Each structure stands twice: as C-alpha cells, then as structure tokens.
Amino acid sequence: LPEGATATDLVLTVTQMLRKKGVVGKFVEFFGDALAGLTLEDQATIANMAPEYGATCGYFPVSAATIAYLTATGRDKARVALVEAYAKAQGLWIDETSEEPVFTDTLELDLATVVPSLAGPKRPQDRVELTVAAPSFETALTDIFNRPADAERVAVEGEKYTVGDGDVVIAAITSCTNTSNPSVLIAAGLVARKANALGLKPKPWVKTSLAPGSQVVTDYLTDAGLQKDLDALGFNLVGYGCTTCIGNSGPLDPAVSKAINDNALVATSVLSGNRNFEGRVNPDVQANYLASPPLVVAYAIAGSMRIDITTQPIGQDKKGNDVFLKDIWPTSAEIAEIQRKSVTPAMFAKRYKDVFKGDKHWQAIAVTGGQTYEWDDSSTYVANPPYFEG
Known part of the structure; x- marks a missing residue:
C-alpha cells in the first residue's frame, strides 16, 4: 500500500469494486502478487467485509502470513506446524511457486492505487476519496438530505x-474488523499522541469512544503508552465488541440532540465500523461515514465533514498556529516500529489461556448442565422456538 494508506482504505476500495461488479451468492477468493505483502490482519479486514460487498463469503488461501499470525499470537508450535503441513498436503497453501487458480471470473486491483478514503453517507460501498470528502458531503447535503447549503449554525x-x-x-473507533488490526489501532494512537503534543482536542460537540474487538488491543496500546494519548482525546475504553456499528453508540448530549432535532440538522458520525446505514448508528445522526481509526481521531479534532482535512487546518496548536493533517499523521515506519515492540505473543497467550472460563459475572451464572438446553419459559431473551416442537 502507498504511504499514508491503511487496510481500511483498501477494504473500502474492494467493497466499492465488488458491489459494482455484483457478487451476491458468490464465493470471493483473493489472490495475486500483493498477497505476499498483506498481513493476516489486513486479509481479515477485507474478508470480514463480505456482507457489505454482498458475497456469500470472502476468503484468502493459507500462506506464510497465516503461519506468521499463528506464531505471533502465541499458538502452540506443534499446532502451527500441523496447520502448515495440512494446508500444503491438501493443496490449500499458496506461495510464489503455486499455480494460479482457475476462477469463473476475476477483478484486478493494483494496491499502489489505493488512497485514503471514507464511505458514506449511507452505504458502505459509497466510497469517497479523502481529498473530495468535503465537497462530496456538500453535494449530499442538498441532493440527498434536501438541506440548504447555507443554513446557519444554531446555539446549543x-x-x-x-x-x-x-x-x-460521533467519532467512534469501533468494530471487530478494524480493531483487531494492530497497524490501524497503533496509527490512531500515534495521531492522538501527535495531536496531544500540539495541544489539539476534539470539538466539544463530538462524542468519542474506543471499543476494541480484543482485550489484547488494550495491552499493546498500554504497553506503547498510546492508550493515555487516546484517553486524553476522549477515546476512552467503553467495552470490547460491537458498539456504534450496530447502534450501541448511546445517546448524544441532550442539549446537542435537542439542537439537532429542533433545527433538522444533518449531523454526521465517523466510525471505523463496517456499516453506516441511515438510522443504524444513532437516531439523531443522518450522515454516517466509515473510515480508518486514525481518520476517526482526525475528524474528532476537525469536528466537521465540511472541512477538507487534506488542505485545511484541523485545529490550532498551543501558540495558535494552524495544524494540518500531515502534521499529526504517522509514517508506516513509525507504526511498524511500535508494532514490533509492543505486540507480543505473550499478550495473546495471557489473555486467551483462560478465555473459556469467563469473568466473575459469567462464572456466577447458575447452570444445571445436561445434554440439551433447558429452556426458561420466563426468559424474554432466549425463547424456545415453536419449530422445535413435535
């Protein structure tokens, strides 16, 4: 990928391409020379968006990246060796010596053409390049949301x-897809670190949150000292798992919500999730944009989709000087250095050795055991479906 582009930008590009092609009911396999440069986390980011690009599934062949991931996440050496041997024996392995598979149809993407992007305001496939995100929103404001372009701001x-x-x-670092990829989480932390050093803060109307897909994320962000930088910008840990992407964003500040609804404002969210359909993220927010975690942090600081953050300042430093996105954007080398130092197999081994035991709340649930599930007729959450009867 080009300098400055992320795995999120890649998956938004792939989603746009596959939606345009039409892959409903299809199995989409990714292949080509670029696979050698994609980590398994990058591959997972792409494959996990299959519902958004409409395929039955998206998948990658087993490769050296798979083995590197299993090793890096503390898996047993014998199990890792078995995976590699089995994949090779079954013809599931791919490397530079493998024959190119035969497919019913193919699409080609040159990764060198991928650029920083968002997707919105209503669908994951509606990708917009970052350089034209602001004018794209202006068009959507009038054409999609039927709002005048010159409506005045209102008091809160x-x-x-x-x-x-x-x-x-709403600026939310959320979703298992993007928050299981260390490169983009570390990038977000570095944006926060550089912003903090300059005295930048999110705009007061922005609700920020961080919901990683794994507790290991907390470990390596803390080890790298990046969690405190995210905390300083309001990206505090709110839990692990699905949040804003499925509407669990929580309410906005009541005064902000009132100002939006009383004046029919088109408020926006920027989230690192998979889905951005209208009404899904928050009832007060009409326009929703998918973006990489570092861009989520940047838009929290900028505070508006109407700012071209590629050319206009996103804020001012402690001395009142303009700060631009390029001033706080990390390099690939910076990200890789921290990833090498702070993401360790020991973290995964520690977190997951007792993963099936659960916490004290899980352990406190009373169970009776048995070969079949004992339905609780008083439950309003898990009910016995009628098609199990006779």
Missing part, C-alpha cells in the same frame, strides 16, 4: 458553542 442550550450541518457528533 447551556453551552458556548454552536452546531450545524455536517458537524461530527
């Missing part, structure tokens, strides 16, 4: 700031 009750169309009211 009890606050000293105003809100308007295009303001980012």
Whole structure:
C-alpha cells in the first residue's frame, strides 16, 4: 500500500469494486502478487467485509502470513506446524511457486492505487476519496438530505458553542474488523499522541469512544503508552465488541440532540465500523461515514465533514498556529516500529489461556448442565422456538 494508506482504505476500495461488479451468492477468493505483502490482519479486514460487498463469503488461501499470525499470537508450535503441513498436503497453501487458480471470473486491483478514503453517507460501498470528502458531503447535503447549503449554525442550550450541518457528533473507533488490526489501532494512537503534543482536542460537540474487538488491543496500546494519548482525546475504553456499528453508540448530549432535532440538522458520525446505514448508528445522526481509526481521531479534532482535512487546518496548536493533517499523521515506519515492540505473543497467550472460563459475572451464572438446553419459559431473551416442537 502507498504511504499514508491503511487496510481500511483498501477494504473500502474492494467493497466499492465488488458491489459494482455484483457478487451476491458468490464465493470471493483473493489472490495475486500483493498477497505476499498483506498481513493476516489486513486479509481479515477485507474478508470480514463480505456482507457489505454482498458475497456469500470472502476468503484468502493459507500462506506464510497465516503461519506468521499463528506464531505471533502465541499458538502452540506443534499446532502451527500441523496447520502448515495440512494446508500444503491438501493443496490449500499458496506461495510464489503455486499455480494460479482457475476462477469463473476475476477483478484486478493494483494496491499502489489505493488512497485514503471514507464511505458514506449511507452505504458502505459509497466510497469517497479523502481529498473530495468535503465537497462530496456538500453535494449530499442538498441532493440527498434536501438541506440548504447555507443554513446557519444554531446555539446549543447551556453551552458556548454552536452546531450545524455536517458537524461530527460521533467519532467512534469501533468494530471487530478494524480493531483487531494492530497497524490501524497503533496509527490512531500515534495521531492522538501527535495531536496531544500540539495541544489539539476534539470539538466539544463530538462524542468519542474506543471499543476494541480484543482485550489484547488494550495491552499493546498500554504497553506503547498510546492508550493515555487516546484517553486524553476522549477515546476512552467503553467495552470490547460491537458498539456504534450496530447502534450501541448511546445517546448524544441532550442539549446537542435537542439542537439537532429542533433545527433538522444533518449531523454526521465517523466510525471505523463496517456499516453506516441511515438510522443504524444513532437516531439523531443522518450522515454516517466509515473510515480508518486514525481518520476517526482526525475528524474528532476537525469536528466537521465540511472541512477538507487534506488542505485545511484541523485545529490550532498551543501558540495558535494552524495544524494540518500531515502534521499529526504517522509514517508506516513509525507504526511498524511500535508494532514490533509492543505486540507480543505473550499478550495473546495471557489473555486467551483462560478465555473459556469467563469473568466473575459469567462464572456466577447458575447452570444445571445436561445434554440439551433447558429452556426458561420466563426468559424474554432466549425463547424456545415453536419449530422445535413435535
């Protein structure tokens, strides 16, 4: 991938391509020379978006990247060796000596053409390059949301700031796909670190959150000292698992919500999730954009989709000087260095050795055991389906 592009940008590009092609009911396998440069985490980011690009599944062949991941995450050496031997014996392995598979149809993507992107305001396949995200929103504001382009900002009750169309009211690092990939999480932490050093903060109307897909994320962000930088920008840990992507964003500040609804404002969210359908993220937010975790942090600081963050300042430093995205964006080398130092097999081994035991709350659940599930007729959550009867 080019310098500055992320695995998220790649998957948004792939999603757009496959939606345009039409792959409903298809099995999509990824192959080609670029596989050698993709980590398994990058591959998982792409494969896990299969529902969004419409395929029955998306998958990658087993390769050296698979073995590297299993080793790096503390798996038993004998199990890792078995996986490699089995994949090779069954013809599931791919490397530079493998014959190219035969497919019913193919698409080609040159990874060198991938650029920083978002997707929105309503569908995962509606990718917009970062350089045109601001004018794209202006078009959507009038053409999709039927709002005048020059509507005035409105006061927020009890606050000293105003809100308007295009303001980012939710900035969420969420979703198992992007938050299981160390490269983009570390990138987000580095953006936060550089922003903190310059005295930048999110705009006061932005609700920020961090919901990793794994507790290991907390371990390596803490080890690298990046969690405190994210905390300083309001990206505090809210839990592990699905949050904003499935609507678990929680309510906005009541005064902000009132200002939005009383004035029919088109508020926006920027999240590192998989889905951005209208009404899914938050009832107060009409325009939702998918983006990489570091871009989520950047938009929290900028506070608006109407700012071209590639050319306009996203804020001012402690001395009042303009700060641009390029001033806080990490290099690939910076990200890789921290990943090498802070993401260790020991972290995975420690977190997952007792994964099936659960925490004290899980262990406190009363169970009776047995070969079949004992239905609780009073449960409002898990009910016995009628098609199990006679």
